[in-house]
Every structure is written in structure tokens, then in C-alpha cells.
Amino acid sequence: MRRRRAVAAVGAVSAGLLVLSACDKPTPLSTVTVGSDSISSEATCGGEGEALKTADLTKCLQDKDAETITVDPDETVRFGVDPEVADKRWTILMNGQPLTEDSAKTYRTVPGSVFFNAQYGAQGDSTKVAIVAGNGKEGGQTFTGVWAFELKKGD
Numbered sequence: 001m002r003r004r005r006a007v008a009a010v011g012a013v014s015a016g017l018l019v020l021s022a023c024d025k026p027t028p029l030s031t032v033t034v035g036s037d038s039i040s041s042e043a044t045c046g047g048e049g050e051a052l053k054t055a056d057l058t059k060c061l062q063d064k065d066a067e068t069i070t071v072d073p074d075e076t077v078r079f080g081v082d083p084e085v086a087d088k089r090w091t092i093l094m095n096g097q098p099l100t101e102d103s104a105k106t107y108r109t110v111p112g113s114v115f116f117n118a119q120y121g122a123q124g125d126s127t128k129v130a131i132v133a134g135n136g137k138e139g140g141q142t143f144t145g146v147w148a149f150e151l152k153k154g155d
Contacts, residue, residue, distance in 0.1 A: 028082035030131045030147035032067075034075050034112065039067040039149065047133070047145035049088075061096050061130050063148035070154035073113040077151070080107050085133045088144060093130045095121050102134075115151045125153040 027047030031040040045060035046052045052060070071077055081090055083106055091102040094115065100108060114120050115127040129151055134143035 027145065028085050030082075030085070031078075031080040032069055032129070032149050032151075033078040033080070034069055034071050037069060039069045041067045041147050041149065043145040044130075044148040045146045046143070047147075049144055051134075052143045052146070057132075057143055057146065058096075060146040061093065061128065061148065063146075066128065066148040066150045068150040068152055071112045071115060071151045072154045073116055075112040077110050077112050077115065078107065079110070079131060081131060081133070081147075082106070085131075085145065088133055090131055090133045093132055095123075095128055096130075097121055099129075112151075116153050127151045 027043040029040045029042060031038055044063045044066070045056055079092055086104050086106045089102040089104050092099045092108065092110065099110065099114070099120070114122075115129065116122045116125070127150070129149045131147040131149075132143050133145040
């Protein structure tokens with residue numbers, strides 16, 4: 001009787017490990033915080049460390065299902081990435097154009113008013129923002145992940 005239980009337990013553990021090994025590892029998260037509200041997302045494209053093609057990067061920046069957050073122009077917008085993303089450097093794009101220089105920090109802040117200012121390429125009451133990972137300093141334009149967000153103007 002004990003032997004059957006032991007065999008059953010070993011079988012259950014083996015089956016569990018097999019199921020877990022078949023799962024994809026989630027991509028690192030990026031987070032946008034405004035005041036006490038936050039949104040987080042896994043990579044829209046890439047995020048596993050392999051280089052993205054330019055055509056794929058352009059398509060990723062047009063993500064229609066991007067997480068959305070409301071931004072009061074007087075608030076500060078905080079962007080955060082997992083340490084493994086920061087290790088490879090990252091930047092913030094606004095409407096497809098670089099808004100910040102690439103960084104190895106896990107956290108950046110930008111005044112909310114920037115995202116609705118025509119001087120920075122904003123149009124209307126919403127702005128597409130992307131966090132793009134890649135080693136811009138060391139390897140030229142090698143991008144490995146995109147996290148897309150939409151910022152909507154609030155009061």
C-alpha cells in the first residue's frame with residue numbers, strides 16, 4: 001500500500017514538473033504610475049532577449065490593445081522596468097520618437113504635461129508611449145522588447 005502511494009506521489013510530481021516546463025516564461029514587466037494609479041504590462045513584442053527586426057518594432061509601436069492610464073498634466077509620470085530590462089538599457093518613446101536617452105536605471109520620471117505638449121509631438125488628448133529595451137549605447141540600434149501604453153489626458 002505504501003509503495004503505491006509513493007509511486008503515485010512520484011508520478012504526480014513528475015507530471016507537475018512536465019506541465020510547468022511546457023509553460024512559457026513570462027516576459028519582464030514594465031509599469032507606468034501616475035499618482036496612486038498604476039498599469040503594468042508584459043512585453044507587447046519581444047522581451048525574451050532576442051533582437052527585434054525594424055518592421056516588427058514599427059508594428060509593435062502601433063499596438064491597439066495597449067494598457068491605458070489617465071494622466072493629469074500637473075502630475076509626474078513614473079516609468080519602471082524589471083532589473084533584467086535595465087541591465088540591457090531602455091528608453092521611452094512618445095508617438096514613435098525618443099523622449100528620453102537610454103538608461104540602465106529601473107525607474108524614470110517625466111512631467112505629465114510633456115505627453116500633451118505639441119512641442120514634443122503630442123496631438124489631441126491621448127498619446128502612445130512605449131518602453132523599448134535594447135543596448136542602444138553598446139550595440140547600436142538593437143532592440144529586444146517593446147511595452148506599449150496609452151496615456152489619456154485627465155483633469
